[in-house]
Amino acid sequence: MKFPHSGLYQYCQNLGQHVNERLADMNQPLMKMYLPRRKKLTLPYEPYHLVEHKWHKFIQPFLFDCRVWHAPFQSGRILPDKSRFPHLRVVLTxxxxxxxxxxxxxxxxxxxxAHTQSLIDRSDAIVCISEFTKNDLLAHCSIGNKPVYVIHNGVNKLAETAEDVVAYQPTREFLLGIGYVNQxxxxxxxxxxxQSNPDLELIIIGHHDNPDYVNQMRRQAQQLGVEKRLHLPGTVSEPDKAWYLRHCKALLHPSLAEGFGLPVIEAMQFGKPVFLSTLTSLPEIGGEAAFYFPSFEASVIQDVYSAGMNAYESAERKDAIRKNAARFDWKTSACQYISVYQSLG
Structure with missing residues (x-):
């Protein structure tokens, strides 16, 4: 949870919030969230937050009454020692x-x-956030007889704010990319x-994860003569992100590898056309409502975009885009996670 604008941060925050809302409705004890030190967080204080301390390496009194520990990421560093707490059951996402x-x-x-396998070995149930991830897991890791569930992430409805964007303000129609800026x-x-659409700008918002790649993009834009229409403002606020999504002409996400692809659904909430790679989980999340790049040659990118924008003009396509976004709901996801927790007793 080091970067508040990352997908993992949003996953942890939203899952905790919606699980506790459902548990409160059921008059059940709330799930406590074990969090890094406050200097790394933007989350407000809550009575169910447990903040990590150095002495927790030696003693963890909060685990004596804990029935289920949910480890929210396969590269995480914190998992309880079940030899000390044999009653504890572990869910790994x-x-x-x-x-x-x-x-x-x-x-x-x-x-x-090897690290992921070590966490699997210490877990009692596994949750994958897409069918693609589940298939990858079964092909490359040893699960034994542990149950494996697929629970898609939800998506929050973004505010359709009328306020102007605080970050870069485009002066013409623009295409949008969202995500860590890396290879x-x-x-x-x-x-x-x-090049083929001289009236458009391209805005890519997100943490500059790889400065060399960012510089490479700027050099390439200069070589193509489009550097004045490429904008890389870095991370932006949630209201600014909503503004960009609401006003963009289309979202483009040609990623090489995704476990889910949250920006896809966020754009579809606004009825925007989305253009994706055909790789990893993206076809599963974008469904038939998205447009896909079968390869990344310049001519292919241009042809798919042109054909997609023409197809997007139909009312049926716009309706299909919003319906696809509606498949992903945090309330539903939270109920599915609670069922997994309860299955472990």
Whole structure:
């Protein structure tokens, strides 16, 4: 939860909030959230928050009455010692095995998989956030007889604010990308669209995760003569993100590897056309309502975009986009997680 604008942060915050809302409706004890020190958080204080302290390495009194521990990420560093707390049951959520799809060296892949396997070995139930992730998991890890569930992430309805954006204010129609700006997100393949659409800007919001990649994109834009219409404002506030989503012409997400793909659904909430790669979980999340790049050659990117925007003009397509977004709801996801917790007794 180091970066408040990351998908994992939003996952933890929203899951905790909606699970506790459902538990309160059921008159059940609330789920307590074990959080890093406050200097790393923007979450307000809550009575059910437990803040990590150094002495927890030696003693964890809050675990004596804990029945289920939910580890929310497959690369996490905190998992209770079940030899000390044999009554405890552990749920592990696996978001992705993207290390297998990013072109990483084999030693890096092996190390990552070994860590995930070590968490699986110490867990009692596994949740995957997509069918694609589940299939990856079954192919590359040893599950034994542990139950594996698929629970899609939900999405919050973003405010349709009328206020102007605080970050970069575009002066013309624009295409939008959202995500960490790094090689995996593959945003550079979109730059030829600015050549074939001289009236458009391309705005990519998100943490500059790889400065070398950011500089590479800027150099490529300069070579193509479109550098004045490429904008990389970095991370922005949630109201600004909602403003960009509400006003963009389309969302483009040509990512090489995703466990889910939250920006896809956020854009679809606003009825926006989305253009995706065909890789990993994206076809599962975008469904038939999205448009897909079968490859990343400039001509393919331009042809798919042009055909997609023409198809988008139909009322049926716009309705299908909003219906697809409605499939993903945090209330439903929270109830499914509670069922998993209860299944472990």
């Amino acid at each position: 696996i978001h992705d095995l993207n290390v297998l799809h990013e072109g990483k060296p084999e030693p890096v892949q092996r190390k990552s998989l 995996k997100k593959n945003f550079h393949v979109l730059l030829p669209l600015l």
